[in-house]
Amino acid sequence: MAVNLDSMDRTLLRLLQQDGRLTAQELADRLHLSPSQVGRRRQRLEAEGYIDTYRASLDPKRLGLTVEAFIRIVMATHTAENATDFLRLTRAREEITGAWTLTGEADYLLRVYTVDLAALNRLVQDVLLPHPAVSRVHSQIVMERVKPDAPLPV
Known part of the structure; x- marks a missing residue:
């Protein structure tokens, strides 16, 4: 629960989600604070775990990754060993960019990017x-991204 956040913290988090490259001076100008106050707030938000990382958002198509797909995985058996082994696989494959455990019919949802359909097929089949x-695999190819990964509601 975000109990330690005041309205200034929330605004700072919104701004950083939109552009993590903003300098302390740029943030200070937008928040009407001094750069040192913004710096202290940012450091506190990082230390308290509200901000867990900074990264660049890359364009997959510019990188030659023309196929985005979501793959639902149904496990053959639900043992700790199977789960550990499968999670090890998801971490080892760079084309798997996200993995979630689910409730319902599927056990895992994977987000993958590949250079083409043949590469997606190799990932699934091989x-x-x-x-x-793994007992069952169901893949869905993204036709169009209508809303990119959006900032969290703060």
Whole structure:
């Protein structure tokens, strides 16, 4: 629960989500604070875990990653060993950019980016389906991203 956040902290978080490269001076100008006050607030928000990382958002198409897909995985059996082994696989494959455990029919949801459909097919046929922990794989190819990953509501 975000109990330690005042309206200035929330505004600072919104601004940083929109552009993590903003300098302390730029943030100070927008928040009507001094750069040192903004710096202290940012440091506190980082130390308290509200801000967990900074990264650049890359354009997958410019990188030649023309296929984005979501893959639902149903596990063969639900053992700790199977889960650990499958999670190790998801971390080792760079084309798997996100993995979530789910409730409902599927156990995992994977977000993947590949250079083409053949590469997606190889991932499914040669990597995921043969894995002993996997019972079923259902992939859905993204036709169009209508809303990119948006900032969290702060």
